Amino acid sequence: MPGTVILGAQWGDEGKGKITDLMADRMDFVVRYAGGNNAGHTVVCGEDEFKLHLMPSGILYPHITTVIGNGVVITPKVLLEEMDGLHQRGISCGKLRISCNAHLVMPYHLAFDHLGELSLGNAKLGTTHRGIGPAYADKADRLGMRVQDLLDEKIFKAKLEVALERKNAILTKAFDQEPFSVDEILAEYMGYAERLAPHIDDTSLLIARALDDGKKVLFEGAQGTLLDLDHGTYPFVTSSSPTIGGVFSGTGVGPKYLENIIGVAKAYVTRVGYGPFPTEQENECGELLGARGVEFGTTTGRKRRCGWLDLVLLRYAARVNSLTGIALTKLDVLSEFERLKVCVGYSYQGKIYHEFPPHQTIFHKCEPEYLELAGWSEDISGVTERADLPEAAVRYVEFVEQGAGVPVVLISVGPKRTQTIITREEYIEPIEEGPYLYREDFDPPAK
Numbered sequence: 001m002p003g004t005v006i007l008g009a010q011w012g013d014e015g016k017g018k019i020t021d022l023m024a025d026r027m028d029f030v031v032r033y034a035g036g037n038n039a040g041h042t043v044v045c046g047e048d049e050f051k052l053h054l055m056p057s058g059i060l061y062p063h064i065t066t067v068i069g070n071g072v073v074i075t076p077k078v079l080l081e082e083m084d085g086l087h088q089r090g091i092s093c094g095k096l097r098i099s100c101n102a103h104l105v106m107p108y109h110l111a112f113d114h115l116g117e118l119s120l121g122n123a124k125l126g127t128t129h130r131g132i133g134p135a136y137a138d139k140a141d142r143l144g145m146r147v148q149d150l151l152d153e154k155i156f157k158a159k160l161e162v163a164l165e166r167k168n169a170i171l172t173k174a175f176d177q178e179p180f181s182v183d184e185i186l187a188e189y190m191g192y193a194e195r196l197a198p199h200i201d202d203t204s205l206l207i208a209r210a211l212d213d214g215k216k217v218l219f220e221g222a223q224g225t226l227l228d229l230d231h232g233t234y235p236f237v238t239s240s241s242p243t244i245g246g247v248f249s250g251t252g253v254g255p256k257y258l259e260n261i262i263g264v265a266k267a268y269v270t271r272v273g274y275g276p277f278p279t280e281q282e283n284e285c286g287e288l289l290g291a292r293g294v295e296f297g298t299t300t301g302r303k304r305r306c307g308w309l310d311l312v313l314l315r316y317a318a319r320v321n322s323l324t325g326i327a328l329t330k331l332d333v334l335s336e337f338e339r340l341k342v343c344v345g346y347s348y349q350g351k352i353y354h355e356f357p358p359h360q361t362i363f364h365k366c367e368p369e370y371l372e373l374a375g376w377s378e379d380i381s382g383v384t385e386r387a388d389l390p391e392a393a394v395r396y397v398e399f400v401e402q403g404a405g406v407p408v409v410l411i412s413v414g415p416k417r418t419q420t421i422i423t424r425e426e427y428i429e430p431i432e433e434g435p436y437l438y439r440e441d442f443d444p445p446a447k
């Protein structure tokens with residue numbers, strides 16, 4: 001079965017772009033299934049660095065058909081700028097296919113994202129201000145504009161009029177803002193329509209046919225499990241489904257095709273925006289992680305919050321997504337730490353939780369229970385074989401495998417394609433020992 005999924009196992013920014021790019025050379029299709037240009041995927045190819053927001057990472061390979069699935073929300077201006085930028089660097093977007101059912105991010109979505117955050121005051125989410133939440137909200141409200149509407153000016157105009165009647169009423173009356181003009185948006189979007197039309201397709205059929213023909217398809221996630229609208233740290237989440245369910249709803253193919261589901265996780269944890277983060281280190285250690293890991297957002301340039309690896313969350317991600325493997329990224333960043341802390345449980349009101357607590361209050365207020373592991377001082381950014389890693393680094397990786405209950409199939413030790421250790425070619429071999437943290441007799445270490 002030829003389907004592989006790569007998705008974020010933490011709060012996004014785990015390094016999915018690099019892993020997708022790495023695996024893409026053996027793929028025929030790379031499909032984005034969720035999110036929009038709130039995502040930022042950095043791919044380093046030789047000396048060249050590419051920052052992609054809407055474009056599937058496979059675009060750098062000429063043999064690959066890239067697909068933007070129906071679960072993605074598309075800002076046409078951004079997509080076209082990205083296409084132009086790639087074209088200028090000699091990369092063709094000729095094989096890009098865009099789902100006719102994907103929704104469009106409209107100018108008023110950006111306005112509502114901004115106003116929504118302002119009105120929340122101190123309770124704001126820290127969104128990327130790209131209009132993502134309002135675009136998905138309109139989709140659910142059946143007020144959304146879709147890619148296929150671009151192909152029929154009359155329909156586009158009629159739908160826009162309906163949407164703007166409601167949007168402008170709120171903008172002018174509740175927020176004292178200028179209304180949007182139907183004609184201006186229509187003219188702008190019809191300009192985009194002309195350029196996007198050759199790429200618009202029934203991508204559900206396209207992907208299903210490809211899979212039936214034995215073609216290899218990689219489903220590329222954006223954001224991460226803890227930002228999932230249903231399974232994340234709601235309301236501090238994005239408005240789409242970065243988890244495994246999003247693959248099906250966001251592309252229109254079913255689960256029978258999937259073979260590998262790879263969760264990408266950093267060797268530590270980062271988060272942008274607000275919301276709970278039990279292992280956050282608002283201290284020198286967090287600063288060091290951020291500096292060594294160059295933890296600034298690809299999309300907004302915001303400084304990312306940094307903390308120790310949280311195995312409770314990673315095991316949760318493994319469960320929610322049925323992960324078959326973990327790609328552990330940025331292991332090289334940990335090289336300077338003499339001791340490494342790993343969270344193995346949460347303590348709240350005298351009780352220890354070894355599973356992700358379903359009640360958000362616990363997650364907000366808990367104290368992490370850490371195990372300390374020995375660190376290593378060697379620079380590992382040039383290591384390409386697991387056997388050549390320092391012993392302490394191997395132990396760290398093994399600990400991650402045991403804690404998450406999923407094998408680490410790949411380790412990334414730097415941004416370049418060559419800075420990668422493939423640990424398990426077969427990707428799906430189960431680990432022999434049971435998940436460490438499930439032990440009944442688990443005894444959390446003293447602090």
Ligand code: IMP
Binds near residue numbers: 126129223274
């Ligand atoms: P939105 O997706 O712009 O609505 O933002 C909602 C939350 O998700 C905010 O906390 C953002 O910082 C976060 N977020 C959205 N996209 C990404 C991403 O690609 N990486 C990390 N965090 C993200």
